[in-house]
Amino acid sequence: MTTSDRTDGAHDASETTPPLLVGAAWLLVGVPLAYGLWQTLVRASALFTG
Amino acid sequence: MSRLDKQAIVAGPGYSRWLIPPAALAVHLSIGQVYAFSVFKNSLVASFDTSLTAIGWVFSISIVMLGLSAAVLGTWVERSGPRKAMLAAALCWGVGFVVGSAGIASGQLWLLYLGYGVIGGIGLGIGYISPVSTLIKWFPDRPGLATGMAIMGFGGGALIASPLSNRLMGVYDPDFVPTDPGAVASGSALAQTFLTLGIVYTAFMLVGAALVRVPPGHGDDSTAEHSPGTNGALVRASQAIRTPQFWLLWVVLFCNVTAGIGILEQAAPMIQDFFREGGDSTVSAAAAGGFVGVLSLANMIGRFVWSSTSDRIGRKPTYVMYLGVGLVLYLLLALFGSSSTVVFVALAAVIISYYGGGFATVPAYLKDLFGTLEVGAIHGRLLTAWAAAGVAGPLIVNGILDRVGEPGNLVAADYRPALLTMVGVLAVGFVANLLIRPVSDEHFDHDAHSANEDRIAARQEATR
Numbered sequence: 001m002t003t004s005d006r007t008d009g010a011h012d013a014s015e016t017t018p019p020l021l022v023g024a025a026w027l028l029v030g031v032p033l034a035y036g037l038w039q040t041l042v043r044a045s046a047l048f049t050g
Numbered sequence: 051m052s053r054l055d056k057q058a059i060v061a062g063p064g065y066s067r068w069l070i071p072p073a074a075l076a077v078h079l080s081i082g083q084v085y086a087f088s089v090f091k092n093s094l095v096a097s098f099d100t101s102l103t104a105i106g107w108v109f110s111i112s113i114v115m116l117g118l119s120a121a122v123l124g125t126w127v128e129r130s131g132p133r134k135a136m137l138a139a140a141l142c143w144g145v146g147f148v149v150g151s152a153g154i155a156s157g158q159l160w161l162l163y164l165g166y167g168v169i170g171g172i173g174l175g176i177g178y179i180s181p182v183s184t185l186i187k188w189f190p191d192r193p194g195l196a197t198g199m200a201i202m203g204f205g206g207g208a209l210i211a212s213p214l215s216n217r218l219m220g221v222y223d224p225d226f227v228p229t230d231p232g233a234v235a236s237g238s239a240l241a242q243t244f245l246t247l248g249i250v251y252t253a254f255m256l257v258g259a260a261l262v263r264v265p266p267g268h269g270d271d272s273t274a275e276h277s278p279g280t281n282g283a284l285v286r287a288s289q290a291i292r293t294p295q296f297w298l299l300w301v302v303l304f305c306n307v308t309a310g311i312g313i314l315e316q317a318a319p320m321i322q323d324f325f326r327e328g329g330d331s332t333v334s335a336a337a338a339g340g341f342v343g344v345l346s347l348a349n350m351i352g353r354f355v356w357s358s359t360s361d362r363i364g365r366k367p368t369y370v371m372y373l374g375v376g377l378v379l380y381l382l383l384a385l386f387g388s389s390s391t392v393v394f395v396a397l398a399a400v401i402i403s404y405y406g407g408g409f410a411t412v413p414a415y416l417k418d419l420f421g422t423l424e425v426g427a428i429h430g431r432l433l434t435a436w437a438a439a440g441v442a443g444p445l446i447v448n449g450i451l452d453r454v455g456e457p458g459n460l461v462a463a464d465y466r467p468a469l470l471t472m473v474g475v476l477a478v479g480f481v482a483n484l485l486i487r488p489v490s491d492e493h494f495d496h497d498a499h500s501a502n503e504d505r506i507a508a509r510q511e512a513t514r
Contacts, residue, residue: 016064016065016066017064017065017066017069021066021069022066022068022069025069025072025073025261026068026072028072028076028257029072029075029076029079029203032079032210033075033079033203033206033209033210035210035213035214036206036207036208036209036210036211036212036213036214037206037209037347039209039210039212039213040209040212040343040346040347041343041347043339043340043342043343044340044341044343044344044347045340046334046336046337046339046340046343047337047340047341047343047344047395048337048340049337
């Protein structure tokens with residue numbers, strides 16, 4: 001452990017991040033974003049059909 | 051030391067940096083709702099029995115508070131770390147909605163100003179800058195990509211909030227038909243929608259606060275290894291605002307935002323007016339709404355694509371593109387935009403993608419100029435340019451258009467003076483960008499610089 005690490009204080013207990021957690025985090029923000037994108041695409045399509 | 055302090059959220063050696071962008075997105079997707087505020091306008095006007103201007107002030111107050119709070123609280127955000135800042139932003143944003151909801155329920159417009167405008171606006175400012183410095187530190191190799199992902203979320207937040215709010219108002223008021231442009235939701239439905247959004251956004255932002263970490267070695271700024279800017283620059287926020295580079299970049303951001311607002315402010319009536327023949331427009335109201343959707347997409351995509359591109363081509367050339375090519379495109383829009391809807395939409399979409407890109411690329415530009423020492427605080431101060439443009443842009447556009455008539459009843463030629471004014475605004479920004487040079491070492495924090503050099507040397511020695 002380096003000096004700067006010691007002065008940083010607490011660390012996470014886990015050594016590596018589970019890939020599932022990374023996937024879940026991206027899903028959490030990706031799903032609403034995909035919903036918004038889809039709704040906007042539907043709205044934008046009126047430009048070509050309306 | 052509390053669990054919120056920066057020292058308590060230092061990542062372990064195996065913590066994935068790919069958890070930081072979703073943490074930042076959870077905040078930016080929530081606060082990006084502010085760009086969808088117009089979805090409530092008709093209902094709020096009816097609920098308070100007041101003018102559109104009086105309701106428009108709610109949005110204006112929140113954007114001005116965004117700029118002011120980012121500037122004033124930037125140093126606090128930098129020193130407290132992203133988790134404490136995200137928590138504060140979540141509480142302000144959520145409380146803003148709740149107080150706004152109480153204002154709607156009781157018919158007190160001042161409570162809406164205070165809640166959504168002032169308290170929510172402070173949440174916007176803190177939330178906007180809270181993940182930026184952390185992202186740059188996690189992705190020193192790709193700062194444009196990292197901040198582009200987060201700030202793209204601010205554009206994406208509006209895409210989510212608009213249909214979500216319409217759906218909620220429809221649930222709470224069965225008579226409200228979201229597809230009808232003139233539809234008005236009841237005051238009770240509005241109040242419940244605000245309350246629901248406040249709770250949902252607070253919870254969503256708290257997930258971001260729980261996920262976020264600072265990179266190993268960044269728990270204490272005085273002992274952290276910072277990435278210097280050009281020529282080894284490490285500049286504190288208080289000193290950065292004394293440099294010409296800061297104010298030139300302020301002018302660049304101000305001009306880029308003002309020019310974008312020139313189109314965004316009147317997008318729907320503008321496309322109808324550009325294609326008006328004998329009093330009637332060939333573009334329907336539904337198609338004009340579609341045009342606004344296309345601009346929203348361009349705004350969001352531009353934030354990610356152009357900011358990521360800046361990592362490869364450099365920050366200054368990227369702004370030469372935003373302002374220089376943007377200027378030419380604006381000129382083409384003014385002179386030939388009415389030749390075809392395809393030309394009009396394509397030109398406007400690229401211009402708005404530059405508008406979004408300008409927001410997303412500026413933190414990386416600041417990092418290049420001033421280093422990472424207090425880049426978040428410097429970014430906060432720079433955002434006053436956004437607040438100023440948020441006031442100046444509509445004033446310029448509406449002021450010019452008011453002289454010729456009411457948008458929605460104009461023709462293409464009526465927009466030419468406003469668009470050509472924006473060409474001039476972009477030209478000013480273009481020159482300001484060209485004048486930006488690396489920061490002189492008289493502004494560096496020499497103590498931080500030499501300590502940083504020692505830390506880098508010690509690390510290299512240890513890894514040898």
